[in-house]
Amino acid sequence: xxxxxxxxxxxxxxxxxxxxxxxxxxxxxxxxxxxxxxxxxxxxxxxxxxxxxxxxxxxxxxxxxxxxxxxxxxxxxxxxxxxxxxxxxxxxxxxxxxxxxxxxxxxxxxxxxxxxxxxxxxxxxxxxxxxxxxxxxxxxxxxxxxxxxxxxxxxxxxxxxxxxxxxxxxxxxxxxxxxxxxxxxxxxxxxxxxxxxxxxxxxxxxxxxxxxxxxxxxxxxxxxxxxxxxxxxxxxxxxxxxxxxxxxxxxxxxxxxxxxxxxxxxxxxxxxxxxxxxxxxxxxxxxxxxxxxxxxxxxxxxxxxxxxxxxxxxxxxxxxxxxxxxxxxxxxxxxxxxxxxxxxxxxxxxxxxxxxxxxxxxxxxxxxxxxxxxxxxxxxxxxxxxxxxxxxxxxxxxxxxxxxxxxxxxxxxxxxxxxxxxxxxxxxxxxxxxxxxxxxxxxxxxxxxxxxxxxxxxx
Amino acid sequence: xxxxxxxxxxxxxxxxxxxxxxxxxxxxxxxxxxxxxxxxxxxxxxxxxxxxxxxxxxxxxxxxxxxxxxxxxxxxxxxxxxxxxxxxxxxxxxxxxxxxxxxxxxxxxxxxxxxxxxxxxxxxxxxxxxxxxxxxxxxxxxxxxxxxxxxxxxxxxxxxxxxxxxxxxxxxxxxxxxxxxxxxxxxxxxxxxxxxxxxxxxxxxxxxxxxxxxxxxxxxxxxxxxxxxxxxxxxxxxxxxxxxxxxxxxxxxxxxxxxxxxxxxxxxxxxxxxxxxxxxxxxxxxxxxxxxxxxxxxxxxxxxxxxxxxxxxxxxxxxxxxxxxxxxxxxxxxxxxxxxxxxxxxxxxxxxxxxxxxxxxxxxxxxxxxxxxxxxxxxxxxxxxxxxxxxxxxxxxxxxxx
Numbered sequence: 001x002x003x004x005x006x007x008x009x010x011x012x013x014x015x016x017x018x019x020x021x022x023x024x025x026x027x028x029x030x031x032x033x034x035x036x037x038x039x040x041x042x043x044x045x046x047x048x049x050x051x052x053x054x055x056x057x058x059x060x061x062x063x064x065x066x067x068x069x070x071x072x073x074x075x076x077x078x079x080x081x082x083x084x085x086x087x088x089x090x091x092x093x094x095x096x097x098x099x100x101x102x103x104x105x106x107x108x109x110x111x112x113x114x115x116x117x118x119x120x121x122x123x124x125x126x127x128x129x130x131x132x133x134x135x136x137x138x139x140x141x142x143x144x145x146x147x148x149x150x151x152x153x154x155x156x157x158x159x160x161x162x163x164x165x166x167x168x169x170x171x172x173x174x175x176x177x178x179x180x181x182x183x184x185x186x187x188x189x190x191x192x193x194x195x196x197x198x199x200x201x202x203x204x205x206x207x208x209x210x211x212x213x214x215x216x217x218x219x220x221x222x223x224x225x226x227x228x229x230x231x232x233x234x235x236x237x238x239x240x241x242x243x244x245x246x247x248x249x250x251x252x253x254x255x256x257x258x259x260x261x262x263x264x265x266x267x268x269x270x271x272x273x274x275x276x277x278x279x280x281x282x283x284x285x286x287x288x289x290x291x292x293x294x295x296x297x298x299x300x301x302x303x304x305x306x307x308x309x310x311x312x313x314x315x316x317x318x319x320x321x322x323x324x325x326x327x328x329x330x331x332x333x334x335x336x337x338x339x340x341x342x343x344x345x346x347x348x349x350x351x352x353x354x355x356x357x358x359x360x361x362x363x364x365x366x367x368x369x370x371x372x373x374x375x376x377x378x379x380x381x382x383x384x385x386x387x388x389x390x391x392x393x394x395x396x397x398x399x400x401x402x403x404x405x406x407x408x409x410x411x412x413x414x415x416x417x418x419x420x421x422x423x424x425x426x427x428x429x430x431x432x433x434x435x436x437x438x439x440x441x442x443x444x445x446x447x448x449x450x451x452x453x454x455x456x457x458x459x
Numbered sequence: 460x461x462x463x464x465x466x467x468x469x470x471x472x473x474x475x476x477x478x479x480x481x482x483x484x485x486x487x488x489x490x491x492x493x494x495x496x497x498x499x500x501x502x503x504x505x506x507x508x509x510x511x512x513x514x515x516x517x518x519x520x521x522x523x524x525x526x527x528x529x530x531x532x533x534x535x536x537x538x539x540x541x542x543x544x545x546x547x548x549x550x551x552x553x554x555x556x557x558x559x560x561x562x563x564x565x566x567x568x569x570x571x572x573x574x575x576x577x578x579x580x581x582x583x584x585x586x587x588x589x590x591x592x593x594x595x596x597x598x599x600x601x602x603x604x605x606x607x608x609x610x611x612x613x614x615x616x617x618x619x620x621x622x623x624x625x626x627x628x629x630x631x632x633x634x635x636x637x638x639x640x641x642x643x644x645x646x647x648x649x650x651x652x653x654x655x656x657x658x659x660x661x662x663x664x665x666x667x668x669x670x671x672x673x674x675x676x677x678x679x680x681x682x683x684x685x686x687x688x689x690x691x692x693x694x695x696x697x698x699x700x701x702x703x704x705x706x707x708x709x710x711x712x713x714x715x716x717x718x719x720x721x722x723x724x725x726x727x728x729x730x731x732x733x734x735x736x737x738x739x740x741x742x743x744x745x746x747x748x749x750x751x752x753x754x755x756x757x758x759x760x761x762x763x764x765x766x767x768x769x770x771x772x773x774x775x776x777x778x779x780x781x782x783x784x785x786x787x788x789x790x791x792x793x794x795x796x797x798x799x800x801x802x803x804x805x806x807x808x809x810x811x812x813x814x815x816x817x818x819x820x821x822x823x824x825x826x827x828x829x830x831x832x833x834x835x836x837x838x839x840x841x842x843x844x845x846x847x848x849x850x851x852x853x854x855x856x857x858x859x860x861x
Contacts, residue, residue, distance in 0.1 A: 331608060333615075398595065400588050400614070425586030425614050 004030045004130040006326065007121050009113035009272070012039020013312035014303030015136035016097050018319030023104035025327040030130070031106050032113035032123050037097045039138050041312040043090050044158050049181055051086035052161065053345050056188035060347060067384055077189065083162050115273035119298055122273070132298050132326050135272060135286065136319065139265035139304035146233055147173060147261050153241045154234065154259045157182070166191050167257035171243050173231050175202035177344040179262035180218070184346040187223050194224040194254060196231055196245055203344065205309075207356040207405040209371075213389055214407055217348050234259060267305045283307075290334035292322040300326075314340050338403075341419045343412040348388060351415035354403030354422060357393055366396040370452025372444045374408045376459040379439040385409035390448040392418075399427030404448075410441055417445050428453055461545055462511055462536040466520075467498070468529045478524045478533060488514045489536070496522075496533070513538045516546050585612035592617045597636045643734040654796045658712075659832040662791050665844045667851040668821040669807050675854045683749065690824075691727075691781050692752040694804055696857045697850035698779060699723035699743025701843055708843040709776050711797040712834050726775035726795065727755065729762040737795060738762050739775040748857060779804060789825040799834035800843070803827040824851070 006022050008015045011033035019031045036043045055077070062075045101108055111123040115135075121128045141156040143149065149156045160182050166189050172179045175197035187193045195202065195218075201211045202218070202225060215225055226247055235242040240255050267285050277296035280287040286301040288294055294301050300322050303315025317335050324332055341353040360367045374380040374388035388408015395402055404418035421431055431449040436442045443458075450456045466476065479497040483489055489509040496507040516537040520527055527533065535546060583600045585593070589612045593600050596617070603620045605612035640648070669690070676688050702709040702723040710719045723744045726737035738758035740751060761767050776799075780792045783806035792803040805825040812821045826847070830840040850856050 331606065331610070333606065333613075398588060398592050425588035427587045427591050430587050 001120075001127045001129055002030070004028045004107070004128060006030070006132045006134065006323070007032065007113070007128050007130040008134045008136055009121065010039060010136035010138055010268075010303075011037045011097070011101075011108070012136060012138045012303065012315060013041045014138070014315030014319045015039065015134070016101060017316040018134055018136065018302065018323050019106045020100060020104045021320045022323045022327070023106050025323065025329075027323075027327065029106045030109055030128055031101060032109045032111065032121065032128075034110070034112045036094050037101070037108070038090075038094045040140075042093050042097070044161060046312055047093055048086040048090045048161050049157075049185075050345055051089040052082060052185050053181060053347070055082045055085070056185045057347060060188050064384065079163065079165060079189075086161065112271065114271065115276050115279075115296075115299065117273075117276035117296075133300070134292075134319065134322060135294075135299065135301040135305055136303050136315065137268040137272060137305055138315075139267045139310060141261065142264040142266045144261065144263055147231060147259070147263075149261060150236075153236050153257075154261060156261060160260045168192060169240075169254075169256040169258075170194070171196065171231070171241075171254065171256040171259045172262060173259065174262035174264065175199075175225070175227075176205070176262060176264070177203070177342070177346075179260070180214070180344055180346040180350075182260050182262065183218065183223055184221075187218075187221055188347065192224075193222075194226065194256070196229045197225070197227045198230055200228050202227060203350060205342070206344075206350060206352055207391065207403070208358055209391060210350060210352070210389070210405045210407050214346075214348070214350055217387065217407070218346075221347070231259075265304060265310050267307075269305065291325050292318050309337070309340055309342060311340065311342060339419060339422045341415045343415065345412060348408050349411045350407050351411040352403065352405040353415055353419045354401065355393060356403060356405065357391075360393050360395075360402050365402065367402065368394045368396045368452040370394070370448045370450065370456070372447040372451055372456065372459060374441075374444065376447065377439075377441060377444045379441050379443070380409065382439065383409060383441075390414075390444045392445075392448045392452050394428055394449075394452050399429065401426065401428070401431070404445075408441075414442055414445060417442060460538070461516055461541060462513065462538065463532045464495070464509075464534040464536055466527050466529050466531045466533050467505075467507060473529055475526045475528050478520050478522055478527050481518060481522045483515050485515050485518055488512075498527075509536075511536060511538070513541075516541070516543060583612065584609065585617075586614065588614045589617045597638070599636075641733050643731075643736075647734050650796060651793050654794050658794050658796060660791075660794060660829050661832055661837065661840075662827055662829055663837070663840050663844050664789065664825060664827045665848050666823045666825050667848045668812070669824050669851055670822045672851060672854040673807070673822060675858075679748075686749050686752060688748060688752050690783070690807065691779075691804070692748055692755060693851065693854060693857065694779060694781065694802075695725055695727065695740060695743055695755065696748055696751055697847050698725055698777060698802060699740075699746075700850050700857060701846035702777060703744045704846045705839060705843040707839045708800055708835055710799050710834050711776055712799060712831055713797060717834055720776045723777070724775045726772075726778040726798070727758070728778060728780040728792075729759050731763060731765075736762050736767065736772055737775065737778055738767055738772050776800075778802070783807065783824065789827055791827050792829050794829050794831050796831075799831040800840070801829045802847075803829065 005027040007030045008019050009032045011031050015031060016037060019029045022029045041047065059077055062072060065071055109123050114122045116122050119129050119131060119133065121133060147154065151159055157178055166186060168191065170186050170191045170193050172183050172193060172195045175195050179195060180203060183193050183195050201208065202215050203211045219225060226245060229245055229247040232244040232246050232251060240257055241259055242253055242255050243259065244251055244253050269281050269286060274281065277299060279294045279296045279299060285307040286294055286305050288301050288306045292300045292302050302318035302322055304310045321332060321335060338354045341351060344350040357369055369391065371389055371391040374386045380386050385408065391405045392401065393403040394400065401418060401421050406414060428449055436446040447456050447458055476498050479499050481496050483495045489495055490512045491510055493509045494506050495509050498505055498507060513536040516535045518534045520533040537545060584605060585600050590600065592614060598617060598620060600612055603612050603616050606616050607613040672693055676690065676693065680687055706719060709723060710717050722742040725740050725743045727740060728735055728737050740754055740758065743751060758771065778795045778798055778801040780801060781804040782790060783804055786806050788805045788808060790803045792801040794801050803826065807822045807824040809820055810823045811818050828840055828844055
């Protein structure tokens with residue numbers, strides 16, 4: 001029986017980051033992984049989709065060449081190569097993680113890890129033991145009765161990432177980040193995309209104003225968006241699928257070539273051996289306290305296993321905090337949900353951190369709201385990307401930045417500025433005093449702050 | 460080369476301080492460790508010790524100097540073999556300091572009101588938001604323990620902070636809050652200080668048996684559905700009628716003249732959160748109890764809402780201050796200038812009294828009149844109080860009065 005200071009099950013962005021941090025703190029770490037290092041994020045999520053969307057973005061720009069005084073003949077694409085590039089990027093990064101783990105002397109153990117209780121983990125024929133065990137097995141696409149993926153007509157994100165050809169007509173169920181990123185990708189390459197969303201608006205976790213602007217932008221690109229709607233049944237034919245959709249009590253049908261189901265995710269709790277422990281599962285997620293401690297002493301759970309937001313960076317940070325707590329470091333704080341940014345890499349991009357205008361109001365806070373449009377920003381106009389908006393929400397009493405919401409070019413790169421401001425607890429004063437370089441898109445972040453206090457300069 | 464003795468900084472944030480005392484004079488020789496001077500800031504007094512050996516050549520900043528800049532040359536030390544002649548041109552020219560004396564300072568006293576003793580380092584690390592919220596709530600960041608990186612104070616620490624709970628504070632001086640003095644407090648402070656210092660007060664105390672008054676009040680309140688007369692309403696009415704009866708007490712001091720009023724304009728002290736104000740019931744003598752009662756109610760309400768117009772609280776000839784509802788038996792009030800009298804009304808309390816040789820029980824209300832002797836003499840004040848007592852003890856007179 002091998003013994004370690006810490007065993008981590010799952011090598012996604014939660015697990016491998018926790019493993020490296022623990023190694024830095026002098027711990028002897030075992031990292032158990034049954035598939036590729038890097039988990040869904042790296043192999044079948046965040047990273048490969050960004051590669052696909054980059055191809056889409058360039059292809060989209062090539063159709064706008066004239067706007068920039070350029071021209072090209074025979075603008076084409078090769079889907080095989082697009083997908084191959086995406087896979088190569090994932091492979092490269094997965095190998096990079098193997099290297100990082102080796103460098104940090106983390107013992108990687110291939111196989112399925114299962115809790116045996118009494119601080120023991122079984123992997124294949126081997127039994128490992130450690131005083132601390134972190135569960136980081138992530139999640140998989142959620143499956144809904146009637147919309148079960150079949151790998152042929154009905155896809156999850158995984159199949160949608162490696163298409164052999166572009167479907168002429170595509171139905172996407174769910175308008176969260178995953179749904180809208182695939183919608184953008186397929187729409188750009190010419191698929192006729194219909195998005196069905198149960199909620200009254202798309203990207204339901206985003207600020208209402210941003211959500212409305214996003215809908216307008218997607219519809220302008222030719223997507224069909226059905227909100228307040230559900231897919232009742234899918235009738236599969238030999239080559240196509242007939243979808244019965246209900247909107248406001250009325251049913252209608254559309255025929256599509258493929259369906260992508262992106263209605264959330266489900267935590268991988270089933271084969272972890274939780275029955276050998278006191279760990280509780282509530283609403284499909286492992287119950288933990290703010291320090292990621294489960295009901296079984298010495299066993300922790302991080303990332304998607306423990307609930308929303310289902311984001312790689314949330315998992316990584318929980319992993320680091322969890323490990324530092326185990327190592328007895330001082331001055332630690334649990335992760336603050338309101339300081340975790342969220343990004344959607346659709347075309348246009350959407351990014352946000354903190355409270356939406358509606359949620360701030362619902363909390364009874366007195367707020368000041370500012371917004372600044374891309375049309376008022378020199379760099380945006382020079383880039384030919386003058387569609388978008390940056391919005392800020394401040395506490396009128398304390399000047400606390402409660403939330404920031406963005407739609408437009410490169411907002412996923414901009415949001416960290418506000419995240420930093422929130423983490424450092426700046427008020428509007430420090431943001432106003434910050435010098436934003438000219439000409440950049442980031443100047444809009446300054447203007448949106450000024451706007452909240454009726455001091456906007458360029459609009 | 461002579462050595463400059465510089466004004467030391469007692470803390471990294473200190474920019475200037477006071478040179479309180481020189482322990483050495485010019486010509487005294489000093490050696491390392493000798494006490495040479497005392498300096499102070501608003502926070503602490505420190506003793507300054509010499510580091511080098513030599514003779515005090517020249518004292519440039521005399522003792523009891525205030526606001527001496529840190530690093531200013533306060534004296535010059537002559538080394539062995541140097542004489543005053545070596546100072547020639549040394550002090551006046553801008554010769555760069557060749558050798559600076561770093562003075563060793565020992566704290567000797569920390570003034571009790573200094574809050575900074577709690578936090579040993581003088582710079583307090585706090586996020587901008589934490590600073591803003593602490594400022595808004597009047598909390599002293601020095602009393603808050605930071606939980607952020609390197610002990611930085613974050614929003615949560617401020618929100619979780621209850622003044623006085625910090626362990627460091629328990630052994631040190633009590634935490635406090637400095638609030639700016641409001642305009643109202645300034646006015647109260649100025650006027651009452653002036654009154655107490657310049658008005659020759661004297662005090663007359665009398666007991667009023669108010670059993671009959673309580674009886675008639677009870678009966679009136681039971682029979683008048685829309686009226687609820689208070690004891691104070693009767694006091695106001697009695698004062699108004701007594702002022703009519705003794706007009707010499709219905710007067711104010713004008714410096715060169717004394718003004719006597721025809722009607723009884725009576726001010727009533729109303730406590731507010733931030734101080735007090737005295738709305739005026741005009742011509743009390745002309746109004747019946749019911750009308751007075753509702754007028755007083757209205758004025759008190761307006762006073763508490765801060766809606767009194769200037770003419771509703773400026774003027775008046777006589778003030779009533781009633782602390783009876785707090786159970787106060789007796790007190791002496793400060794005259795509200797330029798008025799000449801203020802009546803301090805205590806609580807009505809049942810007490811044993813001797814009546815015709817037997818012990819009886821009566822409800823007594825003790826009233827003390829503070830009088831400005833420049834305006835009202837003892838006999839007039841006494842006559843007024845006797846008239847007041849007559850109305851209070853025979854309340855039916857108030858129902859038929861003018």
